[in-house]
Amino acid sequence: MDLGRGKVKYLLIEKHIRNLIDKSEIRDGEKLPTIRQLAQLLKVNNVTIVNAYKSLQNKGYAVSKMGSGTYAKKRDTNKNFNREYSRALKKIFSNKIGNYIDFTGEMASGEFFQINFFKDVLNEVLDRDGSEALIYQEPLGYEGLRRSISDIFWKGSVNAEDILIISGAQQGIDVVSKAILNTYDSVVVEKPTYSGALSVFKSRRSDIFEIPIEKNGVNVDKLEKILQKNNIKCFYTMSYFQNPSGISYNDEKKKQILRLAEIYNFYIIEDDYLSELIYDSDIKYNSFKSLDQNDRVIYIKSFSKIFLPGIRIGYLIPPRKFRENIQNSKINTDIATSSLMQRALDLYIRKGMWKDYIDMLNIKYRDMYMYMEKCIVKYLKGKVDFIKPGGGLHFYLKIKDNIKMDSITLFKEARHRGVLITPGSLYYKNPLEGKKYFKIAFSHVCRENIKKGIQILSDLITV
Incomplete structure (x- = not known):
């Protein structure tokens, strides 16, 4: 490598490494030489290499892991x-x-929504609760809706106080990432995966590992190999009709991943996407959350995908360990979700209209x-x-x-x-x-x- 004259050496080194990464001659995630090794190889001082690596990190071409070294990072050319x-x-x-x-x-058409029924429910809520339906806000979500979710969707197996009302799945992923991920924490996602989740994890500057999704879910052997070599904080998954692949997990694969979560100490962010729409009788509904015996699942469910998108309501069930952090993260994001719509949805569910x-x-x-x-x-x-x-x-x-x-x-x-x-x-x-x-x-x-x-x-x- 010719360092030339009249130019700052660390910038020339940084540019050369960038070119190698862009050409995939240095692979995404590949460990770069130690500062001492590269300094000796190029016959420069250590500070020059430190500055080159810092410049790579600032431009998104590298990530530094405490106690491990510096790793190449392919820029998002998408x-x-x-x-x-x-x-x-x-x-x-x-x-x-x-x-x-x-x-x-990517969501149900409003054409099939029985608007007159929902209008009657809204009027009933306003008659029952008056101005309180418009003014009173509960930071964790309307208690009645949380009880309905607990009673009707979870048959009482999840406590109402453990349920957090959110403004859809995208906010749920964002709230969770802010609560549990530090900069450069490692996360695993399915390949391919929901672009909104990728955007959230990139905004947190997470180190993202992709696992190919197969007929019944991700390749568990490949997942475990990554877990053995890296300190993974969480695994993001869409358990039913994954976006975009359309794949659903079978129970055996869910149980294998739950066992790995306990062994390797990571958490599963389950985005339960469109699981209400099952047409094949061979597909049975059992969420990761329903199979979780060790409190390893952060469950996210959006009503917006299947209900009226404009209502923007969903819910999140965190593990006890992260409950306070996630609740605070949600409160700091937008304080509360529409009280009127929460009350209306609660009544809609209670009356059997949802079913x-x-x-x-x-x-x-x-x-x-x-x-x-x-x-x-x-x-x-x-x-x-x-x-x-x-x-x-x-x-x-x-x-x-x-x-x-x-x-x-x-x-x-x-x-x-x-x-x-x-x-x-x-x-x-x-x-x-x-x-x-x-x-x-x-x-x-x-x-x-x-x-x-x-x-x-x-x-x-x-x-």
Whole structure:
């Protein structure tokens, strides 16, 4: 390496290492030479290498672990496309979404929501509680709703005082990360995983390890190898109809991971995503939390995904060890979630309307699910591979390796043809690993447009 003249040496060293990381000649997570070793190799003093490593850390190319050393960190090259994708959708949604076949929806459609029933519930709450329903705030959430969640969803196995009302799953992940993660703590996520969770962990400057997700959940052997070599603080998982893969964990894999959590002293952040929508009778519902005997699970549930998104209500059940920290983190974030909507949701659940609504959604969406699967098989045969999720609101497709097109190109070309999809690159630390994948959802699309949209995708994906 030529250090040249007239330039600050540490900047030249830092630039050279950056180039090696960008070219993957130094792998993401690979340990860099010790300060003394590199100083001797390059015939410079130790301070020069210290400054080079600090500069790498400031630019996001390295992470220092106390007592362990400095490790290379691949920069997030996904950001530019993430911004482009976000801007494109915002422009479309604000102007002319009606002109598009929207396969990007990630929550239940308001079309099926019985608004008159909910309006009656709101009026009943206002008649019963008066101005208190609008003014009175409980930092941990409305006690009545917490009791309903305990009684009806958990059959009393979780105490109401252990339940924290939040404004959806995204806030739950953020609240938990602020409460239990320190800068550069190590976390494990599924590969691929929910982009919102990746954003939260990156904002905490966490050291993120990815584990491939397979038919019934992550590869447990690979998880244990990471646990043996690293001090992992938590594992983030979506236990049912994972976003984006659509995979659900079986009970055996859940129990294996719970055993590992106890052995290696880490916590499981369970994002219980769309588990109400199970269409395959072979899939049985048992959350990580319901199987947890050692208080290792931080359970997050959003009502917004399946209920009205504008209500923005969910709940979180923390382990006793972190309960106070997580509660304080939530209070410091926004103090309280809408009291009126919490009271209305409580009454809606108590009256049995929630169960009736979910039963109706299962009937409606099972039909849509089966129709989209039929269209994928018919029109995309020989062009994509996929695993049947058996529930939820979307399919995750992989463009076959013999086809040159990638999902970002497909997104751009499909958009021009009036079809919106979600490219898989958004769900990986390294976007290149998702270049062959894309997600299509059916919650905001009629049968006619499901067929039409998939036919258009078939026209664009040429062998």
